[in-house]
Amino acid sequence: MKIALAQNAVTSQPQEQLQLLEQQVISAKQQGAQLFCTQELFLTPYFCTTQNPQNFDLAIEIHENAPIIERLCSLAAASELVLVASLFEKVSDGLYYNTAVIIDADGSYLGKYRKSHIPQDPGFEEKFYFSPGDTGYPVWDTQAGKIGVLICWDQWFPEAARLMALAGAELILYPTAIGWQADEKDELGAAQHHAWQTVMQGHAVANGLYIAAINRVGTEEQNEFWGQSFIANPYGQIVAKASTDNDEVLIHDLDHALSRDFRRTWPFFRDRRTETYRDLNQRWLEEGQ
Numbered sequence: 001m002k003i004a005l006a007q008n009a010v011t012s013q014p015q016e017q018l019q020l021l022e023q024q025v026i027s028a029k030q031q032g033a034q035l036f037c038t039q040e041l042f043l044t045p046y047f048c049t050t051q052n053p054q055n056f057d058l059a060i061e062i063h064e065n066a067p068i069i070e071r072l073c074s075l076a077a078a079s080e081l082v083l084v085a086s087l088f089e090k091v092s093d094g095l096y097y098n099t100a101v102i103i104d105a106d107g108s109y110l111g112k113y114r115k116s117h118i119p120q121d122p123g124f125e126e127k128f129y130f131s132p133g134d135t136g137y138p139v140w141d142t143q144a145g146k147i148g149v150l151i152c153w154d155q156w157f158p159e160a161a162r163l164m165a166l167a168g169a170e171l172i173l174y175p176t177a178i179g180w181q182a183d184e185k186d187e188l189g190a191a192q193h194h195a196w197q198t199v200m201q202g203h204a205v206a207n208g209l210y211i212a213a214i215n216r217v218g219t220e221e222q223n224e225f226w227g228q229s230f231i232a233n234p235y236g237q238i239v240a241k242a243s244t245d246n247d248e249v250l251i252h253d254l255d256h257a258l259s260r261d262f263r264r265t266w267p268f269f270r271d272r273r274t275e276t277y278r279d280l281n282q283r284w285l286e287e288g289q
Contacts, residue, residue: 001144001171003035004028004081005250006042007229007242009218014043021085022075024249029079031251034105035144037084039216039229040152040177041098043068044088049221051128059090062099064109069101077107082144086151086175088129089114098130098151100175105143113138115151116160123181123222126153139167145256148172155200155213159280165207166269170256172207174200176215179225193226201236208234208263210254217245234262 006024010017025036041047047055060068068087076083082105089099089112098115114133118126137160139148148164148171155174164172178196180189197213204211210233217227229242231252240252263269279285 001034001254001256002032003037003144003171003212003231003252003254004031004033005212005214005229005231005242006036006038006248007215007217007227007250008039008042008247009225010042010045010216010220012045017043018071025075025079025081025083028249028251029081033081033251035082035084035142035147035171036079037149037173037212037214038086038175039214040086040175041088042086042175042216046177046216046220046223046225047088048126048129049123049223051125055129056090056093056096059088059096061091062087062089062101062112069103069109072101073103073107073109076103076105080105082142082147084147084149084173084175096130097133098126099133100149100151100173102140102142102147102149110140110142111135111138113149113151115154117153117157119153137163137167139164139169141168145170150174152176152178155196155203158203158206161203161207161211165209169207169209170259171210171212171254172203174211174213176213176229177225178215179219179223181222182224183222185224189226193228197228197230197238201232201238204232204234205236206268208266208268209259210234217243217247234259 083103086100089097100113102110114135116133120127148169212231216225227244231240242250
């Protein structure tokens with residue numbers, strides 16, 4: 001499978017972002033891509049820097065007959081590639097989700113994943129905007145293989161990646177919007193980036209699959225998005241990586257035979273002691289419990 005990951009700076013005009021997406025998809029297809037994935041909330045600026053009720057006007061309905069889905073399905077069908085796009089979803093006034101849609105290479109709408117883990121930090125005021133996802137952790141059987149999609153803050157949680165691997169995922173995609181803040185970049189920036197990349201490399205190793213993180217670039221309000229979208233193989237090795245600050249589409253071939261051979265040599269699934277993990281559904285364990 002050859003995949004394409006689009007990291008971009010974002011304007012305030014959704015139509016411009018859609019036009020850019022169409023151009024990048026066509027170019028990626030010409031380079032042999034079979035799957036294309038956007039960054040998190042690719043249609044809009046990262047509006048979660050502040051708590052502003054007017055930003056809810058940026059949300060759109062997402063269902064099979066919604067205009068945005070019809071346009072994305074047409075794009076996927078015309079380019080004959082699987083398309084994963086991250087959007088701000090409106091269900092009703094007062095109920096919104098951070099949502100990724102999955103469209104197969106024939107233009108069929110397969111469904112959506114709603115971000116499960118919602119952060120709340122200065123400059124990342126997401127709990128104000130998004131309800132926790134209610135879709136579980138589905139795996140999609142596409143013409144480009146079996147894929148799982150998680151979104152940004154989900155990438156810190158090994159349980160989510162494990163559940164997708166157990167359901168047969170060969171690749172987990174992480175549309176992302178993460179960056180540095182000016183008042184902490186000098187002191188903590190390198191460490192923050194190291195943690196972000198390393199935790200996903202660990203998911204790749206622990207589950208014997210490829211992972212791909214797709215981040216945005218540019219500065220929005222106090223957030224300097226650090227780009228550096230990357231792909232890690234089942235050994236956790238970075239096999240492709242984008243720049244810190246350029247708009248670009250990262251394209252790379254995945255070798256699923258490597259995942260098969262890795263899992264046969266490192267049989268983590270065989271050796272799991274599931275009967276000893278019952279307490280994982282507890283938020284915290286008291287001393288002596």
